[in-house]
Amino acid sequence: MVEHEDRLSRVFSALADPTRRDMVARLAAGDATVSELAAPYDVSLQAVSKHLKVLEEAGLVSRSRDAQRRPVHLDAEVFDLMTKWIERYRQQAEERYQRLDALLDRLQGRAGTDSNDNTDEQSKGAAG
Amino acid sequence: MVEHEDRLSRVFSALADPTRRDMVARLAAGDATVSELAAPYDVSLQAVSKHLKVLEEAGLVSRSRDAQRRPVHLDAEVFDLMTKWIERYRQQAEERYQRLDALLDRLQGRAGTDSNDNTDEQSKGAAG
């Protein structure tokens, strides 16, 4: 209904399909033609062509021309878009979690917390 | 048909909807009830409830109980799953690109080119 007007929706939507994710995974190793990509799956070539169209419109791949073949190339730029979006909210959520954890420490008068095994080294200086 | 059996598909699919992404964004700032979440959108409360169910089944949020209210909490763990998947193939694709760039350097006899050149726009040198 929403016709996927924004870029991020198209990218997430494209990657929501396991077949398309597998294609992306294989394309990360190198360019491939439609037939080559279609080989492992037991769907028709037309279905694969459709999948590629979705990936292309999401900006994940680009297609050139080589005689009759249409080599598909993975375009890594869009991944940054996703990563940025994800990291942004992941960090916020984790910071919130740590603040909550610190608050619980104070409320319970705990001395040594062993429950946080986070790998990031950010200081929670909200001890006020 | 595929019923989204795998986790990653559910997560990507859940985040493919702009309304749900907006909810996640707002939940990153703090927990909220269904009504609070529904307020900004001009859809019914039931629609928002459905969205939350999708987010919950994707493992992105969890819901507890506070009297009649159902506070929604953002669960940051799943983001790691996505980030790992994305980064894996993004890096592969970028490495390939850099190798190609290095190869072009050698072919063209370019000297002293830093392979770390990441301009955001790359011209497609269709040199045959």
Place this chain on the structure above:
DNA sequence: GCTTTACTCAACCGCATGGTTGAACACGAG
């Protein structure tokens, strides 16, 4: 105990999506 508040479940609708098959297009080779 009935009402109010907060929310979910159920049934339904319209459209998008993933799949199919058959035809058409693009290009290289005879």
Place this chain on the structure above:
DNA sequence: CTCGTGTTCAACCATGCGGTTGAGTAAAGC
């Protein structure tokens, strides 16, 4: 020009999804 290969387009079908409304459930309040 014709043929073969590689790929896309078009029509169609089944299912899923986001939306709706109406009913049902859970807990607080009078």
